[in-house]
Amino acid sequence: MARLCVNIDHVATLRQARRGIEPEPIFAVGEVELGGSSGVTVHLREDQRHIQERDVRLIREVVQGHLNLEMAAAESVVEKALRIRPDIATLVPERREEVTTEGGLDVRGNLELLRKVTERLRDAGIRVSMFIDPEGDQIDASLACGADEVELHTGQYALARKPEARLAELRKLYHAARQVHAAGLVLNAGHGLNYSNVQAVAAIPHLQELNIGHAIVSRAVFVGLRSATAEMLRLIDIASRSPEAARPAGLGPVGHS
């Protein structure tokens, strides 16, 4: 079964709305872990609009599972990551004006820079994951950079409204997942997943982990973080046990190679 790692950025978003002291993201860590999260994901943006460096340092100390730090390959953030030492650094593209991460990282177009950043992080004992669109050349480039893992961007699938478009995006994800696995890279996925669209992705063979934030923190407003996490994990569990039922009709044959 794929693991779930909850992204708690938006607990910090709520705090920053008042630039105050609550809610504290570290208090979210225990709640999501009690709900079954395998660790915690946070995105330390260059502008620190939600998660602050202090939050990541404190989370590093209290998290029982792994800490996945999403970050741009920018020098100021790389230095912070080398000080904090997350278990995994997920390299993401970042633009100041975006409301959330848009599109995957162009690994192929930034090969030399990303190879150097990957080497520095790996030398410090940090595993490196590339957040990429489900495209063959980005997978090849991630391997060439020395990455350990990739996270396939599920945003286009999540945004697709028409059934045919959604199916086409899902096919791309399944196809890319096979390539990632065949390349010997660890497979993760995330972005835009929620309680109604998660199962078709959770049924992808060889998936190690799903990173989900916004939907879980939103649901937590009504049922609390622990329950919101457990509810999502239950859907992932059901999809893992009955993957055929979790896949939409028309997806076509799914290779397990």
Ligand code: PXP
């Ligand atoms: N994966 C990556 C690389 C992300 O940047 C984000 C958003 O911070 C997520 C997963 C989680 O996306 P969402 O909040 O839409 O679940």
